[in-house]
Amino acid sequence: MARPLRLEFPxxxxxxxxxxxxxxxxxxxxxxxxxxLAILGEAADRFExxxxxxxxxxxxxxxxxxxxRANLGRFMRHLNGVYAQTxxxxxxxxxxxxxxxxxxxxxxxxxxxxxxxxxxxxxPVAARIVKEPGDWAWSSYRAHTTQSxxxxxxxxDGLHAYVLGRELRHVAxxxxxxxxxxxxxxxxxxxxxxxxxxxxxxxIYLGDEAFVARMQAKQGAAGLQSREVPRAQRKQPGxxxxxxxxxxxxxxAALVEGYRELxxxxxxxxxxxxxxxxxxxxxxxxxxxxxxxxHHLRLKVDRDISRVENASMASSGSIDx
Numbered sequence: 001m002a003r004p005l006r007l008e009f010p011x012x013x014x015x016x017x018x019x020x021x022x023x024x025x026x027x028x029x030x031x032x033x034x035x036x037l038a039i040l041g042e043a044a045d046r047f048e049x050x051x052x053x054x055x056x057x058x059x060x061x062x063x064x065x066x067x068x069r070a071n072l073g074r075f076m077r078h079l080n081g082v083y084a085q086t087x088x089x090x091x092x093x094x095x096x097x098x099x100x101x102x103x104x105x106x107x108x109x110x111x112x113x114x115x116x117x118x119x120x121x122x123x124p125v126a127a128r129i130v131k132e133p134g135d136w137a138w139s140s141y142r143a144h145t146t147q148s149x150x151x152x153x154x155x156x157d158g159l160h161a162y163v164l165g166r167e168l169r170h171v172a173x174x175x176x177x178x179x180x181x182x183x184x185x186x187x188x189x190x191x192x193x194x195x196x197x198x199x200x201x202x203x204i205y206l207g208d209e210a211f212v213a214r215m216q217a218k219q220g221a222a223g224l225q226s227r228e229v230p231r232a233q234r235k236q237p238g239x240x241x242x243x244x245x246x247x248x249x250x251x252x253a254a255l256v257e258g259y260r261e262l263x264x265x266x267x268x269x270x271x272x273x274x275x276x277x278x279x280x281x282x283x284x285x286x287x288x289x290x291x292x293x294x295h296h297l298r299l300k301v302d303r304d305i306s307r308v309e310n311a312s313m314a315s316s317g318s319i320d321x
Contacts, residue, residue, distance in 0.1 A: 006104055006204070007219045008070040013052070015105040015116055015206065016072075018080060019060040021096040026059055032087060033138050036061070039082050041153040047075040050155040053117040055139035057127065062120040064107070066155070074263050076102050081266075085281070105200070106215055108207030112199055113162055114181075116206065117144070118188045119195050133185055141185070146178035239264060240272050255280060256287045 020026040027033050033056050040063075044051055049071075053064040067075065084097040107116055121144070124136035133141040143150035150156045160177035161167050163184070168174055195206075205212045239262050243254035251273065258264040270280045 006072070007106060007215060008067070008072050009218060010067070010069050012067050012070075012072070013107045013109045013113065014063075014065045014067070014072060015107055015120070016063040016065055016076065016102060017060055018076070018102040019099050021099055023059050026061070026083075026087070026097055027056065028087075028091060032090070035086050035090070036083050037151070039079060039086065041151055043075055043079045043082075044153040047071050047078070049075055050158065051140075051153055052113070052155050052159055053120045053140045053144070054154075055120045055123045055136075057123060062123060064113070064117055064120055066109075066158075071263075072104060074260070076104075077263075077265070105204055105206050108199075108205075108211040109162075111208060111211070112195070112206050113159075114184065115188070115195055117159060118185045121185060122188065144178065145182040145185075146175055240269055252283050252287050255283050259284055 027036065036056065037054075040051065040054070043049070048068040050066040050068070051063060052066055053062075055062045065072070065075075080098045080102070087097050088094055107113065117140075121133050121139045121141040124130045124139065125133055130136045133139065134145065134147060140150075140154055140156075142148040143154055143156055144159060157168055157174070160174055160181070163177040163181050164173060168177070199206045199208075201207070201212050205215055207215075240254060240258050243257045243262070244251065247253040247257070255269055255273075258269055259266065266277050266280045266284070269275075270277045273280075
């Protein structure tokens with residue numbers, strides 16, 4: 001069966017699920033869960049995304065994600081890749097932690113956002129892990145119901161605005177929205193099964209016929225750029241070479257641009273440059289840690305010094321003659 005097409009565009013809302021390789025556990029303990037949430041927050045900041053809801057389960061996780069840019073694929077590669085490295089390093093393991101293919105469903109936020117968030121946060125109840133959503137510490141439910149402080153990357157106010165039907169104006173609005181949301185979740189025991197039966201179309205759209213038509217029109221206009229296709233089909237020779245030319249041959253800067261801006265995989269760039277994947281990963285991490293601005297400033301200073309030295313040598317040469 002062919003893979004469903006994946007549409008990416010600024011402002012899209014997705015329900016994303018990602019499972020452990022061979023459906024194995026992806027968290028060994030609470031420290032793994034804490035690490036995952038930290039990486040999720042960093043990814044949300046880096047890729048300008050907003051997390052509207054989340055739930056960490058044993059061998060998979062759920063996200064309700066709003067992407068401000070058309071970059072879901074890059075967001076997920078970063079999230080799953082960095083977490084896999086962290087997990088393996090912590091437990092002395094190697095190999096895949098999460099399946100290579102994640103599932104993403106485009107969501108009609110006006111019709112299904114609240115229902116979907118309730119579904120995500122009720123997962124531990126549906127799986128009979130806990131009796132109440134608030135008993136599970138590893139979801140956004142407690143933050144949405146104002147029982148705990150929300151992390152900066154969780155858009156609680158955005159969800160609360162949907163609950164109230166307007167923007168929040170006072171602190172009391174947040175408390176009222178949290179109370180109403182808790183009531184909605186308590187009254188939604190039947191939502192677990194019905195949401196997909198009523199609203200899911202072609203395995204990739206959660207919305208009515210009009211929403212599906214709009215998304216398909218957007219997809220048709222975008223053409224192949226909107227589709228996630230097998231890697232062999234989407235390879236574009238010369239991308240990394242172009243980066244190298246733009247950065248005056250600076251390998252490290254080219255690797256960072258290729259990974260962050262062009263969506264090139266570390267393995268593909270490693271093959272092209274004759275490096276190991278781990279070496280490419282370390283280079284990218286080091287440049288990002290140093291900060292892009294500082295890195296480019298260093299390059300500019302180096303180039304300026306080279307120009308001065310070259311000019312000095314040329315001047316000395318002309319005097320000698």
